[in-house]
Amino acid sequence: MSGQPTSTDRLAKVEQLTAALTDQILDAQIMNRPISEDQVQALAKAARLLHDNDIPWPPMLTQVLNELVQDRTEPEPEPEPSIDPTDDSALKGLSRFLGVFRKEKGQAI
Numbered sequence: 001m002s003g004q005p006t007s008t009d010r011l012a013k014v015e016q017l018t019a020a021l022t023d024q025i026l027d028a029q030i031m032n033r034p035i036s037e038d039q040v041q042a043l044a045k046a047a048r049l050l051h052d053n054d055i056p057w058p059p060m061l062t063q064v065l066n067e068l069v070q071d072r073t074e075p076e077p078e079p080e081p082s083i084d085p086t087d088d089s090a091l092k093g094l095s096r097f098l099g100v101f102r103k104e105k106g107q108a109i
Contacts, residue, residue, distance in 0.1 A: 011049075011050075011053055011055060014046055014049055014050065015050065015055065017046065018043070018046040018047070018050065018058075018061060019058060019060075019061075021039060021042060021043050021046065022043065022058070022060050022061050022064050023060075024039065025039055025040075025043060025064050025068070026060065026063075026064055029064070029067060035068070040068055043061075043064070043065065043068075044065070047061060047065060
């Protein structure tokens with residue numbers, strides 16, 4: 001042998017690094033810390049490499065990837081409207097909402 005790592009050795013190292021990165025991201029999710037885009041991309045590339053080489057994903061990798069996809073597809077919550085007695089836009093919005101609600105309720109009856 002020439003001392004070069006074999007493909008199997010390299011894939012085993014990829015598995016180890018993927019597990020470590022999965023743990024880091026899971027820890028960040030639990031602690032409500034931001035996850036860098038580089039970490040997400042690295043995890044996705046590692047998962048793809050494992051998939052392309054018919055190596056089953058560890059359950060935690062699957063869980064973290066699913067949560068990342070879910071987090072990125074959920075819309076950002078809209079900020080709470082401030083209540084300003086001089087600003088009647090909240091009242092107008094409420095009126096529009098109730099108008100639509102009344103129409104829907106009237107049609108359902």
